[in-house]
Amino acid sequence: MNDDPSRRRLGRGLAALIGEMDTVAPAAEKPRTAADGKVPIEFISPNPRNPRRQFGDADLTDLAQSIREHGVVQPVVVRPAPRQDGRYEIIAGERRWRASQRAGLAEIPVIVREVDDRTALELAIIENVQRADLNPIEEAQGYQQLIDEHGYSQADLGQVIGKSRSHVANTLRLLRLPDVIRDMLVDGALSAGHARTLVTAQDPAGLAKRIVEDGLSVRQAEALAQMPPAQQREPRPAAAAQKDADMLALEKLLSDATGMKVTIAHKDRGGELRIAYRTLEQLDELCRRLKLER
Structure with missing residues (x-):
């Protein structure tokens, strides 16, 4: 295994390099991570190599509303943009940056880090994996980027992101x-x-x-x-016959209400309701809504 010291350092997790930027604190306290300052939002650009590609519209709308009410609790982590004086490139926090634009903010708090391309990619992948923000394909593509561009082995990747080598291998297989x-x-x-x-x-x-x-x-x-x-x-047994129009309509109603894919498997006595979420934010939002209904 490559014993590069920078990889051992990254193995301690994202917080070891850029601070406790994603610590979840009680909502009532709303503590803020200290920022290096504020930057005009138009001076910040997304990282074109960010492994995360999917940003749900409903998620961004909800976060934008929260930002209007409470501001940006966790600063966006950026680095000076290569060959662009005065501009910055996002390392971690693109979702917060996008939602801040929707919220109409002129400036956004940032933490500035001087890192090279490899470290920026590593940090972006680590942050998203730790927060479960990547869908499985994005995660696999991020791992493949590190292998192709920086010569990582699967064991190296497992050490860096805090996952087993078998997890890395199984995730990469999805690209097939x-x-x-x-x-x-x-x-x-x-x-x-x-x-x-x-x-x-x-x-x-x-x-x-x-x-x-x-x-x-x-x-x-x-x-x-x-x-x-x-x-x-x-052919499937009759019990698993095609869903009728009423059941399909109910699935659509629940999917629209939650912003997530909802499927219903109805049987003679009861059944099963399944809700597929992509991010922890979606799960948190679902839990919040359920609590409000009590």
């Missing part, structure tokens, strides 16, 4: 899936656990469709993946 299945992962229709069962399947797209339609668990998907493709496509 067809685009149609990658889209399901990005949309939250499939979990990473489901997707891993499809990597070696003979008909991954067909199997993925059945997993989604039948609401199969990961264990059920694994068992189905061991069957020949012909058996995988056998």
Whole structure:
């Protein structure tokens, strides 16, 4: 294994390099991480190599409203933009920057760090992985970037991000899936656990469709993946027949209300309601709404 000291340092986590910028504190106290200052929002640009590509519109709207009321609690971490005097490039906090624009802020608090391209990419990946902000495909693409551009081994990556080598290897395997299945992962229709069962399947797209339609668990998907493709496509029992219009309408109503994908598996006696979230912020928002309804 490469024993680069900078990689050992990164293994201590994001906070060791850029401070406790993402510590979650009680809402009533609203403590703020000390910023190096404020920068006009138009002088800040996103990192084009940021592994995170998906920013939910509903999430940004909710965060923008919070920023209007309470300001930016955690500063955005930036570095001086290469070859652009007076401008800055985001290392961590692009979601906060985007929401601040929606909120109409003229300036935003920043923490400035002098880091090179490799460290900036490492920090962006670490921050997003620690906050569970990346969908599985974005996470895999971020790992692949570090391997391709900076010669990391899978063991190096595991040490840096605080994950096992097997987690890194299994995540990278998702990049071998067809685009149609990658889209399901990005949309939250499939979990990473489901997707891993499809990597070696003979008909991954067909199997993925059945997993989604039948609401199969990961264990059920694994068992189905061991069957020949012909058996995988056998008609489902009557109990798993196509959903009627009322059930589909209810799923859409709940999905629109939560901003997340909702599926209902109704049986003769009860059933199962599944809500797929992509980020911890979405889960926090769902919990907040449920508490308000009590």
